[in-house]
Amino acid sequence: DGIAANGSLYGSEFKSDDAMETDTTVLRDFEGATALSANASLAERAIEPALVMFEVHVPPSCSLDGVHSQHFFGTGIIIYHSSNMGLAVVDKNTVAISASDVMLSFAAFPVEIPGEVVFLHPVHNYALIAYNPSAMDPASASVIRAAELLPEPALQRGDSVYLVGLSRNLQATSRKSIVTNPCAALNIGSADSPRYRATNMEVIELDTDFGSSFSGALTDEQGRIRAIWGSFSTQVKYSSTSSEDHQFVRGIPVYAISQVLEKIITGGNGPALLINGVKRPMPLVRILEVELYPTLLSKARSFGLSDEWIQVLVKKGPVRRQVLRVKGCLAGSKAENLLEQGDMVLAVNKMPVTCFNDIEAACQTLDKGSYSDENLNLTILRQGQELELVVGTDKRDGNGTTxxxxxxxxxxxxxxxxxxxxxxxxxxxxxxxxxxxxxxxxxxxxxxxxxxxxxxxxxxxxxxxxxxxxxxxxxxxxxxxxxxxxxxxxxxxxxxxxxxxxxxxxxxxxxxxxxxxxxxxxxxxxx
Structure with missing residues (x-):
C-alpha cells in the first residue's frame, strides 16, 4: 500500500480482450490530446496526471462556520494514490467546511467521482480530500498519479518556478514565474460574519500569475511540488455598512502538508476516521492559539527592543529582520489572560524566533517528547520589560465543526x-x-x-x-x-x-x- 507511480494497481483484474483494447485506445487518444501537447512545458506534462478540479456544493442546511457561499470551484493536487485511498490537497477557500458535497474531475482522464473531506488544517489554508480509487475503471486509474512534494529546500527570492493549474474545461495551463517574496506575512481582517481567515501564515508571491481566480501549484522543472497556489478569501469594507468579498491567490509552502500527510499514512495520534471502509488514526495538530504579526526591527527599537536582542534576531533571521508581536489570543485558549496585545515574542524555550514557522516547530517539539509538559517557555517584551512566561498549547483535530x-x-x-x-x-x-x-x-x-x-x-x-x-x-x-x-x-x-x-x-x-x-x-x- 503506497504511492502508485506506475498505475499497475489493477494488473490482476480480469478483462476481456475487446474491453482492454477499447480502454487502451481511449487512453492513448486522451494522452495524445492533453499531456503530449506541443506547447506544454516539461513541468506541465509531469504534473498533469496529479491535477484535479474540485466542484464543491454546501447544502443550505449545512452553512456552518460563516461560510460565505454555497458553490466553490478550485484546482487541487493529488498527493497520495494507492489501491484503497487517494488524497488530494486544495485550499480552504474551495473546501471551507467538512459538511460539503465534493466532486473531483481529473485532468488525466475524463472521469468524475465523489470525495470526502478528511482533514481541515486548523491554521493553514488547506484541506485534504479523500477519494476511492476503486470507483475508477482501470484505464483512468492507470494514468492518475500522485505528485511528488518537495518541501526542502525552501524557495528563495529570485527562484524560478512553474505555475501550473487547470482551466474550467480541465485544460492544463502553465507559465514560468519568478519568486519575488518567499515569506510574505498575511494580514487578513475579520469579516462581518466571522469565517475562516488565514492567520500566522507566510506565503509566496510571484512576479506574474494567471489572475485571482486561478489556483494550482508551483513546481520545479521536473514537476515536483514546491508550493500550493491557493485561493484566499477576504472582505473589503468600503464603509460601516458597505463591504464586498474578494479573493486573491498566493503560494502555500508544502512543508505543513507533507507533515500531516505522513501522519495520515503511517497513523496519527488522534481519533480514528473511517476512510473508504478503513479506520485510520488521524493526526492532531498542536498550536499556540495566539494571532501574531511581524514588526520590522527598525520599528521595534522605538518600542524598547534592546540592541542586544536586535543583533540576536538579525542573526537568526537575516532576511526577515523582524520580531513577532501579539495581535490577540483566541478566547478560551490556554494563552488567554497570559499574553497581551502588543507583546513582542523574542524567544521560545530560549531559542530566538523571527517567523511563524519557529513557533510551529517549537509546538511540534513538544509532541516529540523533548519536554515533559505541554507548555512553551516564552521570552517576551512588554512595555519595555523583558518577561518569562509559561504558556500552554492546545491540540486541535482536522474535523472542523461536527x-x-x-x-x-x-x-x-x-x-x-x-x-x-x-x-x-x-x-x-x-x-x-x-x-x-x-x-x-x-x-x-x-x-x-x-x-x-x-x-x-x-x-x-x-x-x-x-x-x-x-x-x-x-x-x-x-x-x-x-x-x-x-x-x-x-x-x-x-x-x-x-x-x-x-x-x-x-x-x-x-x-x-x-x-x-x-x-x-x-x-x-x-x-
Missing amino acids: RVINWCGCVVQDPHPAVRALGFLPEEGHGVYVTRWCHGSPAHRYGLYALQWIVEVNGKKTPDLNAFADATKELEHGQFVRIRTVHLNGKPRVLTLKQDLHYWPTWELRFDPETALWRRNILKALQ
Whole structure:
C-alpha cells in the first residue's frame, strides 16, 4: 500500500480482450490530446496526471462556520494514490467546511467521482480530500498519479518556478514565474460574519500569475511540488455598512502538508476516521492559539527592543529582520489572560524566533517528547520589560465543526475559531452560537439573528449544545419561549419568540466518524 507511480494497481483484474483494447485506445487518444501537447512545458506534462478540479456544493442546511457561499470551484493536487485511498490537497477557500458535497474531475482522464473531506488544517489554508480509487475503471486509474512534494529546500527570492493549474474545461495551463517574496506575512481582517481567515501564515508571491481566480501549484522543472497556489478569501469594507468579498491567490509552502500527510499514512495520534471502509488514526495538530504579526526591527527599537536582542534576531533571521508581536489570543485558549496585545515574542524555550514557522516547530517539539509538559517557555517584551512566561498549547483535530442544531429556524453550533479569534466569549456560557437564520422562520420574525450566543432558554442556562438540546426538547408547539442572548459585541438582550414545530421542527446534524456520514436526527416535531 503506497504511492502508485506506475498505475499497475489493477494488473490482476480480469478483462476481456475487446474491453482492454477499447480502454487502451481511449487512453492513448486522451494522452495524445492533453499531456503530449506541443506547447506544454516539461513541468506541465509531469504534473498533469496529479491535477484535479474540485466542484464543491454546501447544502443550505449545512452553512456552518460563516461560510460565505454555497458553490466553490478550485484546482487541487493529488498527493497520495494507492489501491484503497487517494488524497488530494486544495485550499480552504474551495473546501471551507467538512459538511460539503465534493466532486473531483481529473485532468488525466475524463472521469468524475465523489470525495470526502478528511482533514481541515486548523491554521493553514488547506484541506485534504479523500477519494476511492476503486470507483475508477482501470484505464483512468492507470494514468492518475500522485505528485511528488518537495518541501526542502525552501524557495528563495529570485527562484524560478512553474505555475501550473487547470482551466474550467480541465485544460492544463502553465507559465514560468519568478519568486519575488518567499515569506510574505498575511494580514487578513475579520469579516462581518466571522469565517475562516488565514492567520500566522507566510506565503509566496510571484512576479506574474494567471489572475485571482486561478489556483494550482508551483513546481520545479521536473514537476515536483514546491508550493500550493491557493485561493484566499477576504472582505473589503468600503464603509460601516458597505463591504464586498474578494479573493486573491498566493503560494502555500508544502512543508505543513507533507507533515500531516505522513501522519495520515503511517497513523496519527488522534481519533480514528473511517476512510473508504478503513479506520485510520488521524493526526492532531498542536498550536499556540495566539494571532501574531511581524514588526520590522527598525520599528521595534522605538518600542524598547534592546540592541542586544536586535543583533540576536538579525542573526537568526537575516532576511526577515523582524520580531513577532501579539495581535490577540483566541478566547478560551490556554494563552488567554497570559499574553497581551502588543507583546513582542523574542524567544521560545530560549531559542530566538523571527517567523511563524519557529513557533510551529517549537509546538511540534513538544509532541516529540523533548519536554515533559505541554507548555512553551516564552521570552517576551512588554512595555519595555523583558518577561518569562509559561504558556500552554492546545491540540486541535482536522474535523472542523461536527454538530449543528436547527431550532425555530436559527442554526446554532459551537463557536468556531474565527469567532474565538475576536477575543470574546460570554461568561454565562459560550457553546450555543447562532451562525445562521432562515427567512420566514420564527427566529426571523422575532429577531433571533446570527452573531450572538443563546445563554438561557426559559431561565435554563445553555452552556453547550447538549444543555440547549435538553432545554428545547421540553418546549411545545405554539409555546412562547423567553431567550437571553449575548451579542459578539458583548451586549446582552432578552427576547421572546413563538415556537412553530409544524413548519420548523427541531433537528440536529451530526457527523459520525464511525461511519464517516452526516446524520440528521429529529429532536422535536409536531406529533
